Amino acid sequence: MAPRRKVKYKLPVPLPEGKILDDMEGNRWALGKMIGSGGFGLIYLAFPTNKPNKDARHVIKLEYQENGPLFSELKFYQRAAKRECIQKWVQQRKLDYLGVPVFYGFGLTDFKGRSYRFMIMERLGIDLQKLLDQNGGFKKLTVLQLGIRMLDVLEYIHENEYVHGDIKAANLLLGYTNPDRVYLADYGLSYRYCPNGNHKQYQEDPKKGHNGTIEFTSLDAHKGVAPSRRGDVEILGYCMLHWLFGKLPWETNLEDPVAVQTAKTNLLDELPESVLKWAPSGSSCSELVKYLMYVNNLAYDDKPDYQKLKKILNPDGVPLGPLEFPTKVQSVHIRTPAHQKVDSPKATRKPANEFPANFPKKVYRETRARQREEQEDSQPTTLRSRLAAPENSRTRKIHEYSDIFSEMQSLQQTPSYMSFQGSYCKPNLDCTSRDPIKKPRSLPRYRYTPRGNLGVTDLESSPRFWPAVSQLTLSEETKADVYYYGITIFCLLIFVFLALYFL
Numbered sequence: 495m496a497p498r499r500k501v502k503y504k505l506p507v508p509l510p511e512g513k514i515l516d517d518m519e520g521n522r523w524a525l526g527k528m529i530g531s532g533g534f535g536l537i538y539l540a541f542p543t544n545k546p547n548k549d550a551r552h553v554i555k556l557e558y559q560e561n562g563p564l565f566s567e568l569k570f571y572q573r574a575a576k577r578e579c580i581q582k583w584v585q586q587r588k589l590d591y592l593g594v595p596v597f598y599g600f601g602l603t604d605f606k607g608r609s610y611r612f613m614i615m616e617r618l619g620i621d622l623q624k625l626l627d628q629n630g631g632f633k634k635l636t637v638l639q640l641g642i643r644m645l646d647v648l649e650y651i652h653e654n655e656y657v658h659g660d661i662k663a664a665n666l667l668l669g670y671t672n673p674d675r676v677y678l679a680d681y682g683l684s685y686r687y688c689p690n691g692n693h694k695q696y697q698e699d700p701k702k703g704h705n706g707t708i709e710f711t712s713l714d715a716h717k718g719v720a721p722s723r724r725g726d727v728e729i730l731g732y733c734m735l736h737w738l739f740g741k742l743p744w745e746t747n748l749e750d751p752v753a754v755q756t757a758k759t760n761l762l763d764e765l766p767e768s769v770l771k772w773a774p775s776g777s778s779c780s781e782l783v784k785y786l787m788y789v790n791n792l793a794y795d796d797k798p799d800y801q802k803l804k805k806i807l808n809p810d811g812v813p814l815g816p817l818e819f820p821t822k823v824q825s826v827h828i829r830t831p832a833h834q835k836v837d838s839p840k841a842t843r844k845p846a847n848e849f850p851a852n853f854p855k856k857v858y859r860e861t862r863a864r865q866r867e868e869q870e871d872s873q874p875t876t877l878r879s880r881l882a883a884p885e886n887s888r889t890r891k892i893h894e895y896s897d898i899f900s901e902m903q904s905l906q907q908t909p910s911y912m913s914f915q916g917s918y919c920k921p922n923l924d925c926t927s928r929d930p931i932k933k934p935r936s937l938p939r940y941r942y943t944p945r946g947n948l949g950v951t952d953l954e955s956s957p958r959f960w961p962a963v964s965q966l967t968l969s970e971e972t973k974a975d976v977y978y979y980g981i982t983i984f985c986l987l988i989f990v991f992l993a994l995y996f997l
Contacts, residue, residue, distance in 0.1 A: 506558045508536060509605055514543065515554065515612060517599035523614060526550050534561050540614060551670070552598060556612035559602065563682035568613055570681040571597035574654035583650055593647045593677040618677055619670045622663040622737075629820040631740035636818050638781060638807045640666070640676060641734050643814075645807075647678045648730070649800040652723045655688045656681075659721040661729045662710050663737065674816040685721040693795045694720045704751035709742060713762070714794065716755040724792045727803065731786045732758075735769070738779060743772055762790045781807050 513525045526539030535557035539550035557564045575594050584592050596616035603610050622640075626632070632640070644661065651658060660683045669675040683706070687694050699718035706715045710732045712725035736742050744757035761768045766783040773779050784806045792798060805811070 504558065504561075505531060505534070506536060506556065506610060507606060507608065509538070509556070509603075509610070511538075513603075513605075515601060515603050517601035517612075517614060519599050521599055523552070523554060525554065529553070534563050539617075551617050553615050553617045554612050555615060556603075556610050559609040559611045561611075564611055564613060566684060567681045568600050568611070570651075570656055570684045571613075572600075573686075574651060574656050575681075579654075580650070587646075589646060591675055592650060593643050593675065594650065595677050595679055617670045618667040618679060619673055620668050622666045622668075622676070625819050626663050626737065626740070632737045632820070633818060634738060634778065637734050637738045639814050639817060640737065641730060641785070641807050642804050643676050644678060644730055645727075645800050645804050648723075648726050651684070652726070652797075655686055655691075656684050657687050657721045657723060657726050659683045659685050659715075659725065659729075660706060661726065661733055662707055663733065668817075676817060687720065687722050694722070696794045704755070708748050708751055708754055709736070709745065713755065713758055716751065716758070719794070722794055723798055724789070724794055724796060727792075727798050728786075728789050731782065731789055734782055734785070735779075738782065739774060739777065762786065765790065781809075 508528055508531075509525055511525055511527055515523045515525065517523065522543040524541045524543050526541060528536055528538050530537040535555055538554045538556070540552040540554040541550055542552070555564060555567075575597055577596055580592055580594055580596075583589075595618060598614040598616070600611070600613045603612060644666075648658070658678060658681065660680065661678065665678060665680045667677050667679050669677065696719060702718035704716050705711065705718070710729045712721075712728045714720075714722060714725045714728075732742065743761060744754045747753040747757065761772075765787050769779060769783045769786065785803060788803060788806065789798075808814075
C-alpha cells in the first residue's frame with residue numbers, strides 16, 4: 495500500500511520587510527528579514543513595535559489563509575499551549591522548564607489582494623537533525639536525557655487531548671538563548687485524539703496507511719489508525735534508537751512502506767533479542783529495550799505511565815544535567831517548514847587528539863588514560879552510573895540479557911483499561927470488552943537461548959577473555975570448592991579410563 499499523497503500548498507508571495515502586522519490582541523509587530531521558506535509558508539524575524547530590539551527574539555510564520563498546516567498548529571496552541579497553562583503545569587510538576595515553544599499571538603493581514611494568516615512564536619535555535627547529520631549519532635547520556643525531556647512534553651500535550659504524531663530530530667530544536675534546553679516544535683500535524691474526553695476508536699483505514707515520516711511513524715499509522723498516545727511514545731522509541739546508533743534496521747527499505755511496517759513489527763515482537771543483536775558491538779542499550787517492551791504492551795487507548803517510562807530511562811532518578819553533543823554549537827539558526835537551514839554557520843567539530851607515528855606507545859597509553867580520567871571527572875553525574883559498561887563487549891551483552899529478563903514479568907503485566915484516572919479523557923464504558931482491537935499488542939513468550947557471539951566457546955576464544963579471568967579474585971571458600979570438585983572429576987576420569995582399558 496503506497497503512502498497517502500501529501501497535499502501541496504501554494505507558497506505565498508513574500509511580504510516586504512518592515513511591514514506592520516496587528517494581531518488579534520492589538521499588539522503590533524514589525525517584520526524583519528525573511529529567514530526561511532518551505533512547502534506551505536514563510537518565516538520572518540519579528541520585532542514588537544513598542545520594544546525595539548536588534549536581536550530578534552520572535553518569529554512570525556505566515557501562509558495563505560486557505561492553507562491548512564498553520565491553522566492546525568494555531569488551534570493546538572489556542573486550546574492546549576497557552577503561556578499561562580504551561581507555566582502552571584511547570585509549577586505543579588516542579589519542572590525547570592517544559593519544551594513547548596511559547597506562543598504570542600496570531601492574526602490576519604492582506605497583501606496584493608490575498609489574505610494571509612500569521613502566528614507569532616518564540617524564536618528557537620538549531621535543530622537536532624543538523625547535529626545528527628554532522629556526527630552520525632549522540633552519546634547515550636544525551637539520548638536518555640532527550641527522551642526524558644520529550645516524555646515531559648508528551649505528558650503535557652496528551653493531558654490536553656492532543657498528540658504530536660511527527661516526533662523526529664528535525665522537529666526538536668535547541669533554545670535560542672539557552673541551547674541546553676530542547677523544544678518539540680511543528681504542531682501542524684498534531685491531532686486531537688480525545689475531544690471532550692472521548693477517546694477515538696480503533697479503526698483501520700488502508701486509504702490512510704503509512705502516513706507520517708516513514709522512518710519513525712507508528713504501527714498504528716502504518717495501518718491507517720488515528721494517532722494516539724501509544725503512537726507518540728512508540729515514535730519516540732524509534733527516534734532514540736536512531737539517535738543512539740545513527741541508523742534503524744529498516745532504513746534501507748524506506749521506498750517500501752510495507753517492508754518498513756513488517757520490520758517494525760518484527761522488532762517489537764522479538765524483543766529483547768531483536769534490538770540487542772542488531773545494536774553495534776560494544777554498545778549498551780538495555781534502557782531502550784525495556785522502554786520499547788513497555789510501549790509494545792500498551793493498548794490503543796491506554797494512558798502511558800510517563801513516570802515509569804522516565805524511570806526506565808533514568809533508573810537512579812538523578813537530576814538531569816546539561817545536554818552534551820559531539821560538536822559545540824557556535825551559533826543558532828531558524829529551521830524552515832521544509833527543514834531547510836538558513837543563516838546558520840557550520841558548527842565546528844572538536845579537534846581530534848592526534849599523535850605522530852613515532853610517539854612512544856607507553857607515553858601514548860598513559861596520556862590516553864589520563865584523558866579518559868579527566869573526561870570522566872568532567873562528565874556530569876547525570877545518569878553516569880548507568881553508562882558504565884564492562885570492558886568486554888560480549889560480557890556486556892550477557893549483562894544486558896540478564897538485566898532485561900529479570901524485569902520481563904513486570905513489563906508483561908496486562909495494562910489496565912482504567913488508567914485514564916488523572917487524565918482529561920474518560921474511559922470507554924465497556925472496559926471489560928474482549929474486542930481484539932482493544933487488546934494490547936501482547937509480548938510473546940520468551941526463551942533465552944545463547945546464540946552467536948554469546949556462547950561460552952566464543953568467550954573462551956576471545957583474546958581478552960583469559961586476561962580478564964586472571965584478574966578475578968576468588969574467596970577461600972570458592973577456592974576450596976574448586977579444588978574439591980577438580981579432584982573429584984580427575985578421579986572419575988581415571989576410573990573411566992581404567993574401566994575402558996580392562997574391558
